[in-house]
Amino acid sequence: MKLELKDVVCGYGPNVIVKQASMGVAEGDVLCLLGPNGVGKTTLFKSILGFLKLLDGEILLGGKNIAGWSRKLFAREVAYVPQAHNTPFPFKVLDVILMGRTPYLRPFSAPGKEDRNLVKNIMASLDILALENKLYTEISGGEKQLVLIARALAQQAKILVMDEPTSNLDFGNQIKVLNQIRKLSRENLGIIMTTHFPDHVFICANKVAIIRDGFLHKIGNPETVVTRENLREVYGVNVSVENISFTSGYKAKVCVPEVV
Numbered sequence: 001m002k003l004e005l006k007d008v009v010c011g012y013g014p015n016v017i018v019k020q021a022s023m024g025v026a027e028g029d030v031l032c033l034l035g036p037n038g039v040g041k042t043t044l045f046k047s048i049l050g051f052l053k054l055l056d057g058e059i060l061l062g063g064k065n066i067a068g069w070s071r072k073l074f075a076r077e078v079a080y081v082p083q084a085h086n087t088p089f090p091f092k093v094l095d096v097i098l099m100g101r102t103p104y105l106r107p108f109s110a111p112g113k114e115d116r117n118l119v120k121n122i123m124a125s126l127d128i129l130a131l132e133n134k135l136y137t138e139i140s141g142g143e144k145q146l147v148l149i150a151r152a153l154a155q156q157a158k159i160l161v162m163d164e165p166t167s168n169l170d171f172g173n174q175i176k177v178l179n180q181i182r183k184l185s186r187e188n189l190g191i192i193m194t195t196h197f198p199d200h201v202f203i204c205a206n207k208v209a210i211i212r213d214g215f216l217h218k219i220g221n222p223e224t225v226v227t228r229e230n231l232r233e234v235y236g237v238n239v240s241v242e243n244i245s246f247t248s249g250y251k252a253k254v255c256v257p258e259v260v
């Protein structure tokens, strides 16, 4: 199932924020959206998710235009993972994740045994079974993010849209979430995510797009897009992109800013 944007124009009424955005996320792809604050990453996500009407262009899923799809049908193909903000409702973690089954339930029916088994398996794969009976309001930010990922997986969608999945997380939890993203792409999910950390592109993405001045300024693979020149142009910071080798043989690329 491929998600394709063709010449998408989006924004708020007459206020155009992103123009002529064309890109695709296929099974197994991880596409990272980079760009300074306020450039339109969330606006583009809201448009993909159907919360904002497109001003022009089209979005295709599996080659079909999604305009006019029901929320239920769309939710079976595309799941949204929001940032792990606090909710005032003290739901149990298990119930939060079961909410992901909503697109498969008949009106007024409750999740059944099969839904619960599916959710338990997903929790086990994310190593969060121990949180089952805890209140969502009483778990840590990293745990919340994993619960929201679990809820999206319970939707059994093929594409995950993740808004800054590592924001507010400590270093260890950031790596845990990025590792899960790598794992999900190996399981053939397509993922489109935003991040403010170019390093994260090297950790988990095979595609990257930079939004600048209302356009998809650069799009391609991490090596050609996350470069010293592009980062300086977009963020106004001198950055060195370095190759690092671990004694284990693991190779990584990192972005080191020059602080003067």
Ligand SMILES: Nc1ncnc2c1ncn2[C@@H]1O[C@H](COP(=O)(O)OP(=O)(O)OP(=O)(O)O)[C@@H](O)[C@H]1O
Binding pocket: 012, 015, 017, 035, 036, 037, 038, 039, 040, 041, 042, 043, 044
């Ligand atoms: N509901 C709204 N109505 C009108 N304009 C809005 C609305 N929400 C956001 N904007 C404007 O759209 C522009 C893009 O905002 P958006 O939140 O998409 O940026 P972003 O790239 O996600 O930023 P950040 O990295 O800070 O999260 C901003 O100028 C913002 O003021």
